[in-house]
Amino acid sequence: MRIASWNVNSIKAHLGAVTSWLKEREPDVVCLQELKCVDEAFPRTEIEDLGYNVAVHGQKTYNGVAILSKNPIDEAKPRLPGDEDDAHARYIEATISTTDGAVRVASIYLPNGNPIGTDKFKYKLAWMDRLAAHARELLAQEEPLVLAGDFNVIPTPLDAEFPDKWTDDALFQPESRAKLRELVSLGFTDALRAVHDGKGLYTFWDYQAGAFQKNNGIRIDHLLLSPKAADRLQSVGIDKKVRAAEKPSDHVPIFADLRFATR
């Protein structure tokens, strides 16, 4: 089973890139972030025509997350528990059934948190606390679980081409990194780092100043695997080349192949 995550930076603006990539990469499950549209405006038909079931938690202009799955989506739940008053559409979770058992998947768009020293940064840290609390509950169920999304945290200096440029940024604050470590330490495996060492593996390049041409990137899109998902991990990839296309999203897809007898 191939599970992918991609911050598409507006599903309407980049639908062509998404459908081309779906056809080429053939993921079984896809977690999308930054849809920037309400549920009714999501291009459901275009995605369903490629063989996917769709669960959307949208929002006008900002945020918005979705889960696409070739296997049936049994249950989809928007929002983290306790976030009923949060207007931001940043989380949707679904259970996907396969002939080889169920897997639970969450599509996560963690707050950016810039600039530091503001309520936006406090909101980011509080959101991370709520995510960790929920993740702890999910882990207790001891099922295959994948937390997939744009976590807006650079885990370590290895995950930025120029880490010194990010010292004043919310994505690289010690508090942000500590909270990501606390989440992972509940029992998750960072899928990419389980398979690949070293520098130069990025999922985001700014649109400005030729960042992609300079490979001035950061790794902020992550796939966190519960123990029963990590046991099945075969390989992980980053589709860097989609960033070089015309009018790309500023993020690229990351995907993991798990040993699941699907379809």
Next chain:
DNA sequence: ATGGCTGAAGCATTCAGA
């Protein structure tokens, strides 16, 4: 030292992103 670009909303310019 700073900003650079992109998308949405909406029609000039602001907000947000990271």
